[in-house]
Amino acid sequence: MAKAMTAKEVTKKVFNNEELFVLDVRNESDFNDWKIEGKNFEYLNVPYFDLLDGVEPILDKIPADKELLVVCAKEGSSVMVAEMLEEAGREVSYLTGGMKAWSEQLEPVKVGDLKDGGEMYQFVRIGKGCLSYMVISNGEAAIVDATRMTDVFTDFAAEKNAEIKHVFDTHLHADHISGGRKIAEKTGASYWLPPKDAEELTFEYNRLEDGNEVMIGSTKISIQAVYSPGHTIGSTSFVVDDQYLLSGDILFIDSIGRPDLAGKAGDWAGDLRETLYKRYKELSSELIVMPAHFMIIDELNEDGSVSEKLGTLFAKNHGLNIEDDGEFRKLVSENLPPQPNAYQEIRETNMGKISPDEEKQREMEIGPNRCAVR
Amino acid sequence: MNVTKVLDAKGLACPMPIVKTKKAIGEIESGQVLEIHTTDKGAVKDLAAWTESTGHELLKHEDDNGVLKFWVKKG
Numbered sequence: 001m002a003k004a005m006t007a008k009e010v011t012k013k014v015f016n017n018e019e020l021f022v023l024d025v026r027n028e029s030d031f032n033d034w035k036i037e038g039k040n041f042e043y044l045n046v047p048y049f050d051l052l053d054g055v056e057p058i059l060d061k062i063p064a065d066k067e068l069l070v071v072c073a074k075e076g077s078s079v080m081v082a083e084m085l086e087e088a089g090r091e092v093s094y095l096t097g098g099m100k101a102w103s104e105q106l107e108p109v110k111v112g113d114l115k116d117g118g119e120m121y122q123f124v125r126i127g128k129g130c131l132s133y134m135v136i137s138n139g140e141a142a143i144v145d146a147t148r149m150t151d152v153f154t155d156f157a158a159e160k161n162a163e164i165k166h167v168f169d170t171h172l173h174a175d176h177i178s179g180g181r182k183i184a185e186k187t188g189a190s191y192w193l194p195p196k197d198a199e200e201l202t203f204e205y206n207r208l209e210d211g212n213e214v215m216i217g218s219t220k221i222s223i224q225a226v227y228s229p230g231h232t233i234g235s236t237s238f239v240v241d242d243q244y245l246l247s248g249d250i251l252f253i254d255s256i257g258r259p260d261l262a263g264k265a266g267d268w269a270g271d272l273r274e275t276l277y278k279r280y281k282e283l284s285s286e287l288i289v290m291p292a293h294f295m296i297i298d299e300l301n302e303d304g305s306v307s308e309k310l311g312t313l314f315a316k317n318h319g320l321n322i323e324d325d326g327e328f329r330k331l332v333s334e335n336l337p338p339q340p341n342a343y344q345e346i347r348e349t350n351m352g353k354i355s356p357d358e359e360k361q362r363e364m365e366i367g368p369n370r371c372a373v374r
Numbered sequence: 375m376n377v378t379k380v381l382d383a384k385g386l387a388c389p390m391p392i393v394k395t396k397k398a399i400g401e402i403e404s405g406q407v408l409e410i411h412t413t414d415k416g417a418v419k420d421l422a423a424w425t426e427s428t429g430h431e432l433l434k435h436e437d438d439n440g441v442l443k444f445w446v447k448k449g
Contacts, residue, residue, distance in 0.1 A: 027419050027420050027423040028423065029419060029423075030419065047420070047423060047424070047427075048388075048389050048392075049389070049392045049396075049420060049423070049424040049427070050424075050427055052389075052392070052393060052396055072388070073388065073416050074387065074388060074416070076387045076388045076389055076390070077388050077389040080389050363415070
C-alpha cells in the first residue's frame with residue numbers, strides 16, 4: 001500500500017520551504033487553473049487516464065532522489081497511480097483527500113501578542129489563499145473572515161479556553177463561503193457585516209459601521225472599524241489593539257483588491273483609490289497589515305504567516321504607487337484575471353439566499369481566490 | 375443514435391468510471407458507440423480529455439437529473 005500524506009503535512013513542507021516532487025494526475029486544465037504551490041516544489045502533470053496502461057513512460061521524468069507525492073482531485077486516482085509507481089520500485093505518497101482536502105486545510109499561526117497579554121492568530125487556508133483571524137483576550141475571542149470549516153475555529157477557541165463573542169466579515173465574500181453566520185449560531189456570538197454589503201441578506205446581523213468599537217475581554221482591546229469601500233461597496237477594515245490593520249480584500253501584500261466582483265468595477269475604482277491613497281495614508285505606517293488573502297506563495301513570511309508593515313507596503317506594493325488616476329483605473333478595471341469559480345452563487349450563499357449542501361459548497365469553492373489585481 | 379453498448383458506472387468514484395470506460399471501449403469495434411452513465415462530476419472534463427488523447431470521439435453528453443450521460447464513438 002502506498003503511503004498517505006495529509007494536507008497538514010504538505011502545509012508544513014510549504015511553510016518550511018522543503019523540496020517535494022508533485023505528480024499531479026488531474027486533467028491538464030484543472031492543473032493549469034489551480035495546483036499545490038510551494039517555493040521548492042517541482043511539478044509533473046500527467047492525467048491518470050493517460051497512465052491506465054502503466055507508469056513506465058513517465059518513470060524517467062520523476063527524479064529518484066526527491067520525495068514524491070501524487071495528487072488528484074479527490075484521492076482515488078492518486079492512490080491508483082501511487083500503487084503503480086510503488087510496483088515500479090518507487091517510494092511514493094498520495095495526498096489524503098486530494099485537492100478537495102487541500103482546499104479545506106486551515107493552519108493557525110500565531111502572529112502577535114496584544115498589549116494586555118492577549119494573542120492574535122492568523123488561520124492560513126494554504127490551498128485557496130484565504131486568511132482568517134482570531135483575536136483572543138481574557139477568555140474571550142473574536143473571529144474575522146471565518147471560512148466555512150467552522151470546527152477549526154470553535155475547537156481552537158475551546159482549546160484556548162476562550163468564548164467566541166463576536167464574528168465579523170470585512171465584506172460580503174465572493175470567492176469563499178463564510179463560516180461567520182454558522183459560528184455565530186453555534187456559539188451565540190454576534191455576527192457583524194457592513195450594512196452596505198448586507199442589503200440582500202436574509203438573516204439577522206449586527207451593523208458594522210465606521211467607528212464601531214468592540215471590546216474583546218475585559219481589557220482595552222478595541223476593534224475599530226474603518227469604512228474602506230473599493231472591493232465591495234461596504235468593505236470595512238479593522239484596527240486591532242492599535243497594532244494590526246485587518247485590510248480585508250482591499251490591500252494585500254503584493255497586490256490590491258479588485259472592484260468588479262459585485263459587478264461595478266467602474267463605479268468602485270474611485271472608492272478603491274480613495275481608500276488606499278487617502279484613508280489608509282492617514283493611518284499609522286507602523287500598523288501591521290493582515291489581509292484576507294494571499295495570491296502567491298512568495299507572500300508568505302518564514303513562519304507561514306502573511307503580514308507586512310503598512311509603511312513597507314506604501315514603499316513596495318505596486319498598487320499603492322500609481323500616480324496617474326487613469327492608469328490606476330485601468331489596472332483595476334481592465335484585463336482582470338478570471339473571476340473566482342461560482343462567485344455569484346457564493347455571494348448568494350453568503351447572503352443566505354441559497355443553502356447548498358456541503359458537497360456542493362466544496363465544489364463551488366474549488367480553485368484559487370482571484371480577489372486581487374497586480 | 376445507434377448505441378452498441380451501455381456502461382453503468384453510477385455511484386463509482388474516480389478513477390473507476392474511466393477505467394471501466396476504457397475496458398468497455400476495448401470490447402466494441404471502431405465506429406461503434408458506447409453510452410456511459412456516471413454520477414462522478416469529475417467525469418465531464420476527464421472523459422472529454424481522455425477521448426481526445428486516445429483518438430475516440432465524444433459525440434455528446436448530458437445531465438439527466440444528476441446522472442451524467444456520455445456517448446463516445448470508438449476511434
